[in-house]
Amino acid sequence: MHVPDGFLDVPTSIATGVVAALGVGLALRGARKELDERTAPMAGLVAAFVFATQMINFPVGAGTSGHLLGGALAATLVGPWTAVLVITVVLIVQALLFADGGLTALGTNITLMGLIGVGVSWLVIVVVRRLLPKRLSSIPIAAAFGALLSVPAAALAFTGLFTLGGVADIPLGAVATAMVGWHSLIGIGEAVITGLVVSAVAATRPDLVYAARPILAATRLEVRQRGVSA
Amino acid sequence: MSTTTPRIGRRFFIAFLAAALLIAGVVSFYASGHPDGLEYVAKSTGFLDSAADSAAAGSPLADYGVAGVKNARISGGLAGIIGVLVTLLLAGGLAWVLRRRTGNAPEA
Numbered sequence: 001m002h003v004p005d006g007f008l009d010v011p012t013s014i015a016t017g018v019v020a021a022l023g024v025g026l027a028l029r030g031a032r033k034e035l036d037e038r039t040a041p042m043a044g045l046v047a048a049f050v051f052a053t054q055m056i057n058f059p060v061g062a063g064t065s066g067h068l069l070g071g072a073l074a075a076t077l078v079g080p081w082t083a084v085l086v087i088t089v090v091l092i093v094q095a096l097l098f099a100d101g102g103l104t105a106l107g108t109n110i111t112l113m114g115l116i117g118v119g120v121s122w123l124v125i126v127v128v129r130r131l132l133p134k135r136l137s138s139i140p141i142a143a144a145f146g147a148l149l150s151v152p153a154a155a156l157a158f159t160g161l162f163t164l165g166g167v168a169d170i171p172l173g174a175v176a177t178a179m180v181g182w183h184s185l186i187g188i189g190e191a192v193i194t195g196l197v198v199s200a201v202a203a204t205r206p207d208l209v210y211a212a213r214p215i216l217a218a219t220r221l222e223v224r225q226r227g228v229s230a
Numbered sequence: 231m232s233t234t235t236p237r238i239g240r241r242f243f244i245a246f247l248a249a250a251l252l253i254a255g256v257v258s259f260y261a262s263g264h265p266d267g268l269e270y271v272a273k274s275t276g277f278l279d280s281a282a283d284s285a286a287a288g289s290p291l292a293d294y295g296v297a298g299v300k301n302a303r304i305s306g307g308l309a310g311i312i313g314v315l316v317t318l319l320l321a322g323g324l325a326w327v328l329r330r331r332t333g334n335a336p337e338a
Binding site: 001002003004005006007028031032033035036037038039040041042043044045046047048049050051052053055056057058059060063064065066067082085086089090092093094095096097098099100101102103155158162166167168170171174175178179182183185186204205208 | 237242264266320
């Protein structure tokens with residue numbers, strides 16, 4: 001979903017640049033609470049992994065393809081604020097070194113895939129986690145639902161920006177329908193990959209899954225209380 | 231939880247990084263060459279022409295290839311490996327600077 005230069009006009013690009021800067025500024029503050037000596041290297045690893053998986057475009061039919069956005073994966077593994085920073089670093093590396101996503105569109109891409117992709121993912125993850133049983137196996141499912149909805153959400157947000165500042169004169173209904181339709185399919189791929197990767201990490205190192213911390217803490221407390229009463 | 235924060239562990243770090251390097255360095259060659267969702271929609275609804283070349287288009291790594299390397303498999307794989315390592319250092323370095331220096335991880 002990397003937006004190239006030219007799709008959106010200058011005022012819209014400046015506006016998304018300001019939104020992105022504010023969002024990343026908040027994330028820099030918020031991430032301090034999430035990061036410690038264990039999670040900091042994890043943030044680097046997750047960023048590297050998201051960069052790698054974004055090189056893998058999977059076909060979604062009719063001559064189009066999609067790749068992981070990674071917002072849900074990153075938020076689940078390292079927490080939402082750190083995830084915004086992780087996705088932002090990936091987007092900056094892609095835009096500057098690989099010419100993937102425009103330079104004037106960098107703020108747009110950070111807003112869409114960083115702020116909205118991660119934000120929607122995390123909201124869905126927290127809600128689904130609350131609805132499911134308090135078990136470690138619920139976390140990959142919650143992450144997959146976050147992934148599933150975050151992609152069409154980002155696509156819808158792009159359509160909104162295109163409405164405000166799209167350079168071309170195109171019927172917006174057509175853009176909205178096509179964007180949300182195709183990205184709902186891409187969201188299914190995002191959900192599958194996110195669920196599998198989170199499952200793999202949770203199976204080997206549950207302590208490195210940020211979204212699993214309340215469940216792990218509750219389990220420990222239960223064990224401790226039983227230990228005391230026995 | 232013990233009083234010291236558990237480390238990420240060398241084995242986990244190497245396994246996760248190896249997966250990223252393998253995906254970017256080898257598997258990426260087999261990625262779908264079709265346009266992505268946004269590009270496809272831009273083309274089908276008629277606004278793809280408004281796209282402009284990035285100012286970074288002259289980068290030696292532009293479009294996930296290393297300038298001057300003829301073999302597509304090696305060029306793309308090398309670009310992917312460079313990207314993974316640069317991303318790891320930047321994001322890991324930023325997180326390392328921001329981390330809390332003492333105490334336990336908070337329970338989210």
